[in-house]
Amino acid sequence: MSTTLNVVTSQEYKYGFVTDIEADSVAAGLNEDVIRFISAKKGEPEWLLEFRLKAYRHWLTLAEPDWAKVDYPRPDFQKIVYYSAPKAKAPKYASMDEVDPELKRTFEKLGVPIHEQAALAGVAVDVVFDSVSVTTTYKEKLATVGIIFCSFSEAVREHPELVKKYLGSVVPAADNFYAALNSAVFTDGSFVFIPKGVTCPMDLSTYFRINNKESGQFERTLIVAEEGASVSYLEGCTAPQFDTNQLHAAVVELVALDHASIKYSTVQNWYAGDKNGVGGIFNFVTKRGLCKGKGSHISWTQVETGSAITWKYPSCILLGDDSIGEFYSVALTNHKQQADTGTKMVHIGRNTKSTIVSKGISAGDSSNSYRGLVKVQPKAEGARNFSQCDSMLIGHTCSASTFPYIEVQNRSAKVEHEATTSKIGEEQLFYFQQRGIPAEEAISMIINGFCKDVFRELPMEFAVEATKLLSLKLEGSVG
Amino acid sequence: MTSAVASNLLADLLSGPRPAEWDKLREEAETRLARLDLPTTGDEGWKYTDLKALGGITFGPAPEARVDVSSHLLPEMVGTRQVFVNGHHAPHASCVSAVPAGVRFLPLGTASEACHALGTVGPVHNQSPFEDLNTARFEDGAVILVPKNLKVALPLHLLFLTKAETPVAVFPRLLVVLERGAELELVEEHHGEGTYLTGPVVEIRVAEGAVLRHERVQRDSVEAFHLGTLKAEVAKGGQYHSRTLSFGARLSRQQPWVRLAEGAEATLDGLALLGEAQVADTHSFMFHAEPHASSHQLHKCIVDGQARAVFNGQVLVAPKAQGTDARQQSRNLLLSETARVDTKPQLEIYADDVKCSHGATVGALDPEELFYLQSRGLNADDARNLLTYGFAADVLTHIPVASLRRALRQLVMARTQAASLGDLA
Numbered sequence: 001m002s003t004t005l006n007v008v009t010s011q012e013y014k015y016g017f018v019t020d021i022e023a024d025s026v027a028a029g030l031n032e033d034v035i036r037f038i039s040a041k042k043g044e045p046e047w048l049l050e051f052r053l054k055a056y057r058h059w060l061t062l063a064e065p066d067w068a069k070v071d072y073p074r075p076d077f078q079k080i081v082y083y084s085a086p087k088a089k090a091p092k093y094a095s096m097d098e099v100d101p102e103l104k105r106t107f108e109k110l111g112v113p114i115h116e117q118a119a120l121a122g123v124a125v126d127v128v129f130d131s132v133s134v135t136t137t138y139k140e141k142l143a144t145v146g147i148i149f150c151s152f153s154e155a156v157r158e159h160p161e162l163v164k165k166y167l168g169s170v171v172p173a174a175d176n177f178y179a180a181l182n183s184a185v186f187t188d189g190s191f192v193f194i195p196k197g198v199t200c201p202m203d204l205s206t207y208f209r210i211n212n213k214e215s216g217q218f219e220r221t222l223i224v225a226e227e228g229a230s231v232s233y234l235e236g237c238t239a240p241q242f243d244t245n246q247l248h249a250a251v252v253e254l255v256a257l258d259h260a261s262i263k264y265s266t267v268q269n270w271y272a273g274d275k276n277g278v279g280g281i282f283n284f285v286t287k288r289g290l291c292k293g294k295g296s297h298i299s300w301t302q303v304e305t306g307s308a309i310t311w312k313y314p315s316c317i318l319l320g321d322d323s324i325g326e327f328y329s330v331a332l333t334n335h336k337q338q339a340d341t342g343t344k345m346v347h348i349g350r351n352t353k354s355t356i357v358s359k360g361i362s363a364g365d366s367s368n369s370y371r372g373l374v375k376v377q378p379k380a381e382g383a384r385n386f387s388q389c390d391s392m393l394i395g396h397t398c399s400a401s402t403f404p405y406i407e408v409q410n411r412s413a414k415v416e417h418e419a420t421t422s423k424i425g426e427e428q429l430f431y432f433q434q435r436g437i438p439a440e441e442a443i444s445m446i447i448n449g450f451c452k453d454v455f456r457e458l459p460m461e462f463a464v465e466a467t468k469l470l471s472l473k474l475e476g477s478v479g
Numbered sequence: 480m481t482s483a484v485a486s487n488l489l490a491d492l493l494s495g496p497r498p499a500e501w502d503k504l505r506e507e508a509e510t511r512l513a514r515l516d517l518p519t520t521g522d523e524g525w526k527y528t529d530l531k532a533l534g535g536i537t538f539g540p541a542p543e544a545r546v547d548v549s550s551h552l553l554p555e556m557v558g559t560r561q562v563f564v565n566g567h568h569a570p571h572a573s574c575v576s577a578v579p580a581g582v583r584f585l586p587l588g589t590a591s592e593a594c595h596a597l598g599t600v601g602p603v604h605n606q607s608p609f610e611d612l613n614t615a616r617f618e619d620g621a622v623i624l625v626p627k628n629l630k631v632a633l634p635l636h637l638l639f640l641t642k643a644e645t646p647v648a649v650f651p652r653l654l655v656v657l658e659r660g661a662e663l664e665l666v667e668e669h670h671g672e673g674t675y676l677t678g679p680v681v682e683i684r685v686a687e688g689a690v691l692r693h694e695r696v697q698r699d700s701v702e703a704f705h706l707g708t709l710k711a712e713v714a715k716g717g718q719y720h721s722r723t724l725s726f727g728a729r730l731s732r733q734q735p736w737v738r739l740a741e742g743a744e745a746t747l748d749g750l751a752l753l754g755e756a757q758v759a760d761t762h763s764f765m766f767h768a769e770p771h772a773s774s775h776q777l778h779k780c781i782v783d784g785q786a787r788a789v790f791n792g793q794v795l796v797a798p799k800a801q802g803t804d805a806r807q808q809s810r811n812l813l814l815s816e817t818a819r820v821d822t823k824p825q826l827e828i829y830a831d832d833v834k835c836s837h838g839a840t841v842g843a844l845d846p847e848e849l850f851y852l853q854s855r856g857l858n859a860d861d862a863r864n865l866l867t868y869g870f871a872a873d874v875l876t877h878i879p880v881a882s883l884r885r886a887l888r889q890l891v892m893a894r895t896q897a898a899s900l901g902d903l904a
Contacts, residue, residue, distance in 0.1 A: 393831035396798060402826040408841040411813035417839040423831040
């Protein structure tokens with residue numbers, strides 16, 4: 001079996017190329033002037049600059065966290081370029097024809113079907129290229145039902161009252177080291193507002209792309225669903241191949257009011273470094289949803305296959321009575337990748353429910369950890385949690401760890417956690433091969449079966465993509 | 480040398496037996512202690528267990544005393560017991576007339592063979608200063624040596640009693656060595672009255688093919704602090720099975736560490752029955768260092784009042800430990816509004832051909848089960864008590880010493896108010 005296993009995982013990164021667009025950048029380094037520059041460049045109101053400066057001053061007092069089971073050279077924050085925007089002919093394009101052809105070619109290579117949007121009905125894409133939102137589609141159609149879907153900068157300009165009300169309300173500026181850094185220097189991102197009673201007629205989607213060498217990306221996403229509203233949001237990522245590590249410290253905040261529902265799906269496939277662990281993205285993300293209202297519902301689904309280092313815990317604060325939090329995750333690591341990912345479910349309201357399904361697959365020399373917290377506060381009468389964390393190991397030089405924290409302070413709570421670790425059995429493979437299915441395909445089928453509980457939570461297009469991605473990522477590792 | 484922890488916590492203690500061989504061991508412990516302070520909840524290993532309560536108390540040396548131990552004797556072990564009162568060996572209360580020839584079952588002070596073996600099992604616990612405190616300050620304890628292929632028929636009984644008029648500290652030390660193919664059952668009990676700190680350290684070596692069954696009963700006073708460390712190395716094909724039953728202490732912490740060699744087996748079961756403001760913390764470390772070893776852990780906590788149960792169970796599978804089978808369960812029952820459980824089962828796996836699983840549950844009694852019993856004529860209280868007793872009894876069932884099993888069942892019945900249901904023990 002080992003020969004086949006080894007042949008399969010060594011696929012080079014398909015999306016490694018650099019687009020040459022003259023960037024409008026600030027010099028590397030971080031100080032209050034850089035923050036003022038970013039804020040001025042974006043024409044921000046005074047309160048937002050204050051928010052940034054406050055975050056920066058707090059960040060200075062914080063130490064970089066070291067509790068995660070990951071090992072990497074600490075980034076030099078003075079060597080990072082905190083602002084770079086693609087040179088645009090006009091603040092916004094009237095149509096796709098006006099978009100820089102170079103940029104369009106990049107998207108074509110990436111397979112982002114931006115010029116086929118009309119045909120690909122149902123998905124509106126807000127493309128973030130480096131740090132500035134270039135084009136937003138379907139905005140008008142969404143606007144007719146009162147939905148706001150735009151870049152974060154635009155939201156600051158057009159809807160400052162909404163941004164001011166919700167920004168930092170879920171992830172406070174002082175939350176943690178990377179969230180504070182993001183709050184100080186974030187350049188752009190997405191903003192979604194679904195008004196009362198509206199069900200978003202299509203899945204909303206943003207493709208992020210890191211382009212400029214040495215430019216860390218600090219995205220800020222804020223999604224607000226008012227009473228009875230619902231939305232499904234898709235985030236997908238690919239990045240070009242670089243040798244220097246790139247830092248990505250995004251913050252995503254979700255707010256669900258009474259009976260609102262937000263479904264957030266991610267497929268993450270950033271450059272993971274080469275086989276020897278050179279290069280690759282550092283993905284230090286703070287994602288948190290607040291189930292603020294009664295009966296609200298937030299669901300995170302993630303397929304994490306890229307990045308050299310992943311440090312990511314999409315969480316739910318279940319504040320409203322009867323609110324529901326969900327976390328479905330597949331994390332695959334190969335070669336020298338290291339992932340420390342999981343979730344936090346904080347039960348505050350009565351009869352709150354949470355479900356955690358996490359599937360970790362480690363191959364090569366990688367390290368894959370699940371780290372989670374289920375916390376039931378004293379007033380969370382009738383809280384219920386179910387967690388299932390499974391790991392699969394492919395090869396004997398990788399590792400899989402599970403660190404679930406369970407804190408229960410209410411006796412009526414019912415909390416269950418299960419975890420298993422195993423490998424693909426030789427008998428299983430033999431069974432497939434006996435029926436004429438080659439080992440490589442058999443492994444892909446076994447992995448897909450292992451991840452099925454998560455994949456079926458993904459929107460259809462993503463589920464297809466995720467299945468392909470896993471097979472691709474594991475090519476050469478099995479045999 | 481003055482150590483920060485020791486000088487804050489302890490008055491000068493009497494020095495016990497100090498063979499020269501232990502000087503180095505004690506010195507090294509003192510050196511480490513000098514750099515340590517009491518852990519706080521800011522330390523990951525002590526996140527849920529606050530030692531602040533220790534801060535205001537100065538624990539003095541414990542005087543030798545005579546006590547009546549008749550109520551603690553177990554019929555199976557009348558002639559195989561060593562008793563320690565306030566940390567000192569109590570010859571008047573001990574009796575080893577039934578210990579088979581060849582078995583060494585001695586107080587530490589008289590066992591010269593223990594000098595070189597002490598302090599050699601496992602690494603020094605780096606998350607807490609209590610092991611080092613013991614090493615630096617232990618005065619007495621016991622040594623058990625079972626020679627090759629000897630299967631000891633009678634269980635051995637170790638009884639640690641502490642009677643404190645004023646706050647005292649005791650640091651019992653225990654060394655258990657089973658040579659190849661030996662078998663032993665050991666019962667270790669801790670009882671006490673008053674406010675005291677006990678910091679026992681148990682070192683165990685199980686040689687190839689040897690089998691040790693270890694029952695540990697902690698019935699310290701509810702004013703006491705019990706901060707124990709246990710380290711066991713189990714050689715190829717050896718077995719170590721332990722069951723720790725915690726009933727007493729205002730704050731207790733058990734830190735078992737077990738290393739398994741090829742094909743070795745280990746069980747670390749536990750039951751904590753807590754009420755009022757008690758805190759019971761178990762931090763276990765199961766180290767699968769070599770292939771084909773198996774380990775099982777079932778840890779149960781019943782938490783009432785404002786009590787708090789903490790469990791942190793780490794399982795580490797080394798890269799070469801292929802064929803490992805590791806199972807761990809943390810089951811917790813909350814009986815009151817203000818009870819609290821913090822549990823963290825942890826797996827760290829570096830080998831691929833393994834079967835590892837862990838599970839954790841926290842909850843109250845199942846209303847359907849209560850209904851079922853009530854539909855058969857039990858009143859609500861009896862139904863609740865019976866289920867609570869049943870939850871605990873699971874861990875007690877396999878205690879091999881009949882009188883101990885019965886005594887503990889009765890204790891659990893009394894504590895779970897199940898006694899009114901008749902004698903279930």
